[in-house]
Amino acid sequence: MVIEDSEFDFREILIKILDGLSETDCKKLKFLLGKDITRQIQDDPSIDGTLNLFQRLFDQQKISDQNFTYLIKAFEAVQCPAAAQRLRGRLCEPSPYERYFIKSKYSGKLIGVVNKTSDQGEKLLQWYDDQKQRCIQQWYFIPVPNRKNHHQFYIIQSVFNRKVFDVPGGAPSNENSIQQWDIAIYNPNQQFRLIDVPKEKSCLIQNVASEKVLDGITKQSITQVQLDTTKIQSTIDNHQTLWQIIPFNGDRPGEKLTDCPYVSSLNDLTVIKFGQVFGDDGGYSTDDSQKYELSISHYISSIFVVWSDWLNSMTMTYSSSNPQNNEQSRQGYPRGQPDVNGKHKKSETFNVTVLDLNERISRVHLIIGIGQDMQKAYRYPDPTHYIVGIQFHTTHNRS
Incomplete structure (x- = not known):
């Protein structure tokens, strides 16, 4: 056989x-x-x-x-x-903890950041693959929660400057070139679906907003084209919309860490992780990164929590890993009801870096309460769920 x-x-x-x-x-x-x-x-x-x-x-x-x-x-x-x-590596299912090259099957070139710039709106270009580990050609695939359907969406983020793939305005125009932009949570212009093409060991990369797929047919820039299901096979045969997601290989020669200003080691995993957004008692959520202009060098060094029968409040303290900043730690916005003098309230501070300055939070485990219990305290017809337990896990196996 x-x-x-x-x-x-x-x-x-x-x-x-x-x-x-x-x-x-x-x-x-x-x-x-x-x-x-x-x-x-x-x-x-x-x-x-x-x-x-x-x-x-x-x-x-x-x-x-x-x-x-x-x-x-x-x-x-x-x-x-x-x-x-x-x-x-054989599927269009990249790990959020790895770095990847994105290679056009049509041109054989890698998507990269032009001239090592971090400017907003700069077009992303295709560069020849010289088999080096250039940081400007490496990308993270950050999974984004998707409640609409079973498809997994990703934000594609540069290892070099932390900017992300962005379709300007989410416009469906075929001439709309992919640009780099600051990350914006839950912006469909920056979310992409990877469609597996196993026969070609490649993927189609489809933007959520425009519903078009990335096209590598132009000489340098990356544009988008309509995914015509009636002609999909001919499009695939031409390879112009096919991309290979290639895991980073640390054995490649090249500029190593001098090329990556945001990477502290070859095993750097400083990627943004998205989960569900929980608000306070009024249902509002707060983004400390925007409110306090936090940079990629900031990390959570301690967490102050207040609870009674459920979690009442949580406040983050942020420190900087960049020694050149020489800045004091800053406290984030108190979510919920931070008053510790209320009835049956308790409080505690979880110091993340008390034993090691390199320790980081890697995972948060939540236990959600039942709506009927909340109804006893808040007489609303449709109370929201609430948090009755929270556990922080660190990169040093502490919790």
Whole structure:
């Protein structure tokens, strides 16, 4: 039987992934997927056992060379990030914790920042890929919550200057070139959907506002073109709208850190993470970054919380990681009701950097209360949910 190239390549990747897995990794993977495999496979500690696991997933149509998200999630669950990232490289599903190059399949060029500028409205251009690790050609893909449908949207942010992909005014004009702009939360002009084209190992990059896809047919600039579903195959065949999302490889030669003013190390993960926006008792939310003109060098150094039966108030204190600023920490806007003298109220300060100045908040876990309980305190017909528990997790495994 002749195996098609795509499936052959995928199986080859699985073999290479297996070479990098420890015996413990394989045991955890088999335990996690126990309902999908026989007990004989689960108890087999040899390489054969893991290969049989992969084949079982093929047979049950849990995975294929076109769809293997199930296996990616499994690798992430058993703490095998390298394996998960290896598979993500075949999908239009970039990790928010990695840096990427965006390469046109039509021109073979990389999208980059022109002349190392940070000016608003500067057009993004295509540059030849000289196989160096130029910071101006590296991008973060920041996932944005999307409640309208199941599609995942991304903000594409420059590693070099923290500016983001922006379609001017969200206008659908084909001549509308992609520019760089300051990040604006929940602005559809800066949100993009990645449409997987597995056969070409590439993606279509579609803007949410204009609903058009990025086009690399021009000599340097990146424009947009209508995604005509009746002609999509001919468009794909021409490769002009196809883009490859290539994971950053630290082994590339180049300017290294001198090229990246905002990157403190090759493992820098200082990306903006978006979650749900919660307001105070009146339902309003506050953005400290705009109100206090915070820069990318600022981070949360402490959090002051006030609570009773639920979270009443939360106030952030921000410090700067840039030693040249030599500035004092600044306190953000108190959200909610910060008065600690109310009935049954308690307060506490969570000092993030008390043990290590390099420690940062990496995740926030919220427990949401039930609306009926809130109705007892606030006599409104449709009370909002509220927070009864909050836990902060740091990059040093503290919480």
